[in-house]
Amino acid sequence: MPLQSIQEWPRIEKAAFKTKIDRLQIRLKRLQRTAIELEIPVIILFEGWGASGKGTQINRLILDLDPRHFSVHSILMEKEEEAYRPFLWRFWTKMPARGRMAIFDRSWYRRVHVDRVNKTVPKQSWQNAFNEIAQFERTLADDGTTIIKFFLHISEGEQKKRFRRLEADSATAWRVTKMDWRNHKRYEKFVKVSSEMIERTDVPHARWTIVPADQQRYATLKIFETTIASLQGAIRRKRRRMRSDYKPRSVRLRKVTSSRLDKANMNQALSREDYRDMLRPLQDRIRQLEHRVYQERVPVVILYEGWDAAGKGGNIKRLTQRMDPRGYEVIPIAAPNDIEKRHHYLWRFWNHVPKAGHIAIFDRTWYGRVLVERIEGFASEAEWRRAYREINEFEAQLTAARTVLLKFWLHIDQDEQLRRFKERQAIPDKNWKITEEDWRNRDKWDDYYQAVDEMIFRTSKENTPWTVVEANSKLFARIKVLRTTIAAIEAALG
Amino acid sequence: MPLQSIQEWPRIEKAAFKTKIDRLQIRLKRLQRTAIELEIPVIILFEGWGASGKGTQINRLILDLDPRHFSVHSILMEKEEEAYRPFLWRFWTKMPARGRMAIFDRSWYRRVHVDRVNKTVPKQSWQNAFNEIAQFERTLADDGTTIIKFFLHISEGEQKKRFRRLEADSATAWRVTKMDWRNHKRYEKFVKVSSEMIERTDVPHARWTIVPADQQRYATLKIFETTIASLQGAIRRKRRRMRSDYKPRSVRLRKVTSSRLDKANMNQALSREDYRDMLRPLQDRIRQLEHRVYQERVPVVILYEGWDAAGKGGNIKRLTQRMDPRGYEVIPIAAPNDIEKRHHYLWRFWNHVPKAGHIAIFDRTWYGRVLVERIEGFASEAEWRRAYREINEFEAQLTAARTVLLKFWLHIDQDEQLRRFKERQAIPDKNWKITEEDWRNRDKWDDYYQAVDEMIFRTSKENTPWTVVEANSKLFARIKVLRTTIAAIEAALG
Numbered sequence: 002m003p004l005q006s007i008q009e010w011p012r013i014e015k016a017a018f019k020t021k022i023d024r025l026q027i028r029l030k031r032l033q034r035t036a037i038e039l040e041i042p043v044i045i046l047f048e049g050w051g052a053s054g055k056g057t058q059i060n061r062l063i064l065d066l067d068p069r070h071f072s073v074h075s076i077l078m079e080k081e082e083e084a085y086r087p088f089l090w091r092f093w094t095k096m097p098a099r100g101r102m103a104i105f106d107r108s109w110y111r112r113v114h115v116d117r118v119n120k121t122v123p124k125q126s127w128q129n130a131f132n133e134i135a136q137f138e139r140t141l142a143d144d145g146t147t148i149i150k151f152f153l154h155i156s157e158g159e160q161k162k163r164f165r166r167l168e169a170d171s172a173t174a175w176r177v178t179k180m181d182w183r184n185h186k187r188y189e190k191f192v193k194v195s196s197e198m199i200e201r202t203d204v205p206h207a208r209w210t211i212v213p214a215d216q217q218r219y220a221t222l223k224i225f226e227t228t229i230a231s232l233q234g235a236i237r238r239k240r241r242r243m244r245s246d247y248k249p250r251s252v253r254l255r256k257v258t259s260s261r262l263d264k265a266n267m268n269q270a271l272s273r274e275d276y277r278d279m280l281r282p283l284q285d286r287i288r289q290l291e292h293r294v295y296q297e298r299v300p301v302v303i304l305y306e307g308w309d310a311a312g313k314g315g316n317i318k319r320l321t322q323r324m325d326p327r328g329y330e331v332i333p334i335a336a337p338n339d340i341e342k343r344h345h346y347l348w349r350f351w352n353h354v355p356k357a358g359h360i361a362i363f364d365r366t367w368y369g370r371v372l373v374e375r376i377e378g379f380a381s382e383a384e385w386r387r388a389y390r391e392i393n394e395f396e397a398q399l400t401a402a403r404t405v406l407l408k409f410w411l412h413i414d415q416d417e418q419l420r421r422f423k424e425r426q427a428i429p430d431k432n433w434k435i436t437e438e439d440w441r442n443r444d445k446w447d448d449y450y451q452a453v454d455e456m457i458f459r460t461s462k463e464n465t466p467w468t469v470v471e472a473n474s475k476l477f478a479r480i481k482v483l484r485t486t487i488a489a490i491e492a493a494l495g
Numbered sequence: 496m497p498l499q500s501i502q503e504w505p506r507i508e509k510a511a512f513k514t515k516i517d518r519l520q521i522r523l524k525r526l527q528r529t530a531i532e533l534e535i536p537v538i539i540l541f542e543g544w545g546a547s548g549k550g551t552q553i554n555r556l557i558l559d560l561d562p563r564h565f566s567v568h569s570i571l572m573e574k575e576e577e578a579y580r581p582f583l584w585r586f587w588t589k590m591p592a593r594g595r596m597a598i599f600d601r602s603w604y605r606r607v608h609v610d611r612v613n614k615t616v617p618k619q620s621w622q623n624a625f626n627e628i629a630q631f632e633r634t635l636a637d638d639g640t641t642i643i644k645f646f647l648h649i650s651e652g653e654q655k656k657r658f659r660r661l662e663a664d665s666a667t668a669w670r671v672t673k674m675d676w677r678n679h680k681r682y683e684k685f686v687k688v689s690s691e692m693i694e695r696t697d698v699p700h701a702r703w704t705i706v707p708a709d710q711q712r713y714a715t716l717k718i719f720e721t722t723i724a725s726l727q728g729a730i731r732r733k734r735r736r737m738r739s740d741y742k743p744r745s746v747r748l749r750k751v752t753s754s755r756l757d758k759a760n761m762n763q764a765l766s767r768e769d770y771r772d773m774l775r776p777l778q779d780r781i782r783q784l785e786h787r788v789y790q791e792r793v794p795v796v797i798l799y800e801g802w803d804a805a806g807k808g809g810n811i812k813r814l815t816q817r818m819d820p821r822g823y824e825v826i827p828i829a830a831p832n833d834i835e836k837r838h839h840y841l842w843r844f845w846n847h848v849p850k851a852g853h854i855a856i857f858d859r860t861w862y863g864r865v866l867v868e869r870i871e872g873f874a875s876e877a878e879w880r881r882a883y884r885e886i887n888e889f890e891a892q893l894t895a896a897r898t899v900l901l902k903f904w905l906h907i908d909q910d911e912q913l914r915r916f917k918e919r920q921a922i923p924d925k926n927w928k929i930t931e932e933d934w935r936n937r938d939k940w941d942d943y944y945q946a947v948d949e950m951i952f953r954t955s956k957e958n959t960p961w962t963v964v965e966a967n968s969k970l971f972a973r974i975k976v977l978r979t980t981i982a983a984i985e986a987a988l989g
Binding site for chain 1: 528561566598816817
């Protein structure tokens with residue numbers, strides 16, 4: 002076990018420390034500046050024993066950094082807002098923008114460490130957390146984030162001494178709790194759990210550094226040296242990538258042999274009379290379910306993708322028409338704004354993940370990565386290729402948090418699209434809906450068709466299937482979406 | 496009293512209703528589209544009796560609107576996050592972007608209505624809220640926001656009937672609480688309080704509409720007609736403004752006769768030895784105060800403005816160097832991003848108002864409105880002129896919530912600035928700090944000087960004084976900021 006291998010607790014004399022630390026601080030400051038210029042996001046997290054000096058070391062580390070470019074986050078027990086969302090939600094939303102630094106005093110590792118030992122989360126949660134953490138860190142690292150992880154390790158005797166010292170001073174006595182002493186008595190248990198955590202999550206793109214911290218000066222130097230080396234590596238890698246003068250380009254696609262879209266029966270339709278009879282009862286039903294979903298704290302995510310003019314807006318309207326507006330939110334996704342551009346493409350969607358009991362309806366989604374960004378070359382081939390896996394993992398994390406996830410592809414054929422484009426141009430009230438870009442996209446119909454086919458093929462998993470909605474008849478499409486949604490929510494409520 | 500004047504509760508027959516509402520829905524939908532195009536932000540709020548049908552009417556209103564362009568907010572009792580901030584914080588952060596619509600089921604009027612009667616806030620709070628609400632609505636209206644306010648009024652007998660009906664059905668019985676019955680028994684008290692609220696807050700730019708709601712159909716039509724008329728008015732006004740082809744331009748300034756800046760003694764300095772001796776004890780003191788501020792839940796806002804190269808960054812660094820990073824945040828203010836541009840200029844600062852017990856340090860601030868935006872013509876003369884009042888009101892709202900507010904103007908003279916610019920250009924490590932823009936701003940020194948003088952003169956109030964920090968000596972400036980901050984926090988803690 003990695004933590005047991007430490008036999009000696011190294012010491013550093015004060016004079017030697019002073020000389021070294023001054024130089025390291027200057028270097029770190031310069032590297033921060035370079036990381037800002039190169040737009041490298043940096044995460045530095047601190048885990049470790051109680052009273053191992055996490056707070057002190059964080060203070061020391063940031064002492065000379067430009068405070069406009071970092072944030073420090075203390076990760077405590079989950080609050081209600083957080084517990085009602087997937088485990089990683091509170092961390093995704095704190096991710097640093099490109100060029101910024103986020104420093105964590107405890108982190109997502111709480112769950113597989115203190116929260117595990119203190120049994121504040123069920124076994125299944127912390128077991129699953131190991132997978133989710135691995136996915137999380139890899140997803141960030143692939144996107145260029147530097148992740149530096151410290152485990153501050155002190156000996157059993159040292160911990161006891163520090164607790165006693167804190168208790169002796171009336172100003173700090175409150176900081177030592179019963180839980181601290183209880184955990185102290187479980188020192189061996191913590192050695193085991195910490196070692197397992199470190200072994201299972203020590204990966205090339207997010208290495209752990211165990212810091213022997215009985216002696217503060219030694220620990221400080223080790224933290225500085227590690228941080229500096231990591232930043233230097235990140236800067237080197239980033240410069241290399243920039244020199245390679247990479248230009249994304251769009252990729253011609255070959256036809257998928259067995260197409261899900263080809264199989265859609267585009268002749269399905271519905272008379273206006275039948276539609277009228279069906280609509281209201283389904284809308285009443287979804288309103289009832291909305292209340293049950295709230296009472297039983299089930300999160301629901303409904304996402305819409307589809308061809309231009311496939312009728313997404315009207316479909317969403319019929320879905321929500323009789324719902325209680327306090328229970329759902331429609332999230333329209335346009336091109337990313339400048340803050341969103343400075344983050345991982347999934348970041349803005351994590352920010353909209355609904356609280357348990359609420360319904361989030363996305364009008365366009367994270368699938369833009371493998372559709373428009375792929376076709377238009379906004380994402381490189383490596384980027385959109387790995388997006389399938391990232392999206393599958395993201396959605397698996399949603400469903401692991403009991404989310405009912407519905408994915409609708411609104412499908413029309415080329416003739417129907419042309420008819421609607423022309424209609425829109427002819428009707429003054431609908432004129433605004435059609436732009437030059439729509440016509441340009443239409444020219445790329447075949448490319449999009451292949452991309453959609455591949456998307457559906459690669460991202461239909463057991464709990465996250467796509468529903469292809471035959472939408473040449475808008476009426477048919479609306480009823481199908483309502484029915485599918487109702488069935489899925491009913492199944493989830495049991 | 497406005498509510499007592501209603502003697503008859505008008506009725507509408509079903510057939511007549513159907514004909515009218517269909518037409519009104521189509522008109523409202525078109526107006527929403529136009530408001531989006533013209534980028535008009537719209538607020539529609541619903542207050543009224545328990546069981547007066549607020550939820551039902553909101554549903555009806557949004558039935559045909561495009562759900563991608565509005566949000567519905569239910570305003571409940573304050574949560575901790577909200578109670579630890581100034582009263583209006585939770586509303587400012589929910590303000591719609593230009594072109595969006597925010598619909599409130601209860602609103603900021605809670606405080607002078609149900610919360611007042613139920614005594615969930617102290618008397619001073621709801622009394623003060625009347626002023627803050629008046630300022631809030633005027634500030635938004637001046638910026639082009641349309642504010643539509645409905646009070647749903649039902650008779651005492653009707654309320655009793657509705658409560659009984661809800662209780663009779665097991666699915667809705669839970670909605671009628673003891674508090675509802677208690678409030679029902681205080682019907683007359685509520686008539687008085689509601690009437691007072693409506694009379695005191697019925698202003699031309701944010702009119703109340705009292706909706707007799709015993710009969711639902713009548714109420715629905717009244718709400719639609721009022722909303723439509725308000726939107727038409729807003730659209731007319733906006734088009735008129737656009738036609739007038741307004742172009743902001745920068746304004747030449749005349750010298751203020753009695754200048755605060757002229758009086759600054761720019762020769763004040765400090766030897767490096769004295770600085771060293773003073774710095775550490777002051778930094779230790781501010782760290783102690785940071786903890787007391789947290790324990791006693793005092794919010795602190797420290798803002799920095801100053802000439803380019805006046806040393807803001809270094810000053811902030813010395814201020815925060817030994818502070819606990821979990822207790823403060825540095826908020827650097829750059830040019831507004833595209834989301835911020837779609838809101839009132841104060842919106843982004845409201846989003847950063849610290850929770851009680853925390854310290855927010857702003858590196859540049861809302862004063863940009865009367866400095867760079869004024870000089871460069873980004874704000875019209877009317878806009879920056881009214882900004883003095885808006886800023887004074889904003890800061891008064893902060894201090895009313897017990898915030899310790901410190902405002903530092905870092906002042907250097909023209910010679911010193913030139914020296915620093917040249918030094919920055921010469922030193923590779925500081926090179927990035929100096930840009931073409933800095934030189935351009937320098938050419939406008941005299942304009943800025945007048946604008947700063949006027950700013951200090953107009954926005955120094957009893958609890959919100961400016962401190963001019965003589966910063967030709969950086970060391971002197973750092974000590975002065977530390978001392979001033981310490982003294983202000985000590986005074987606040989008593």
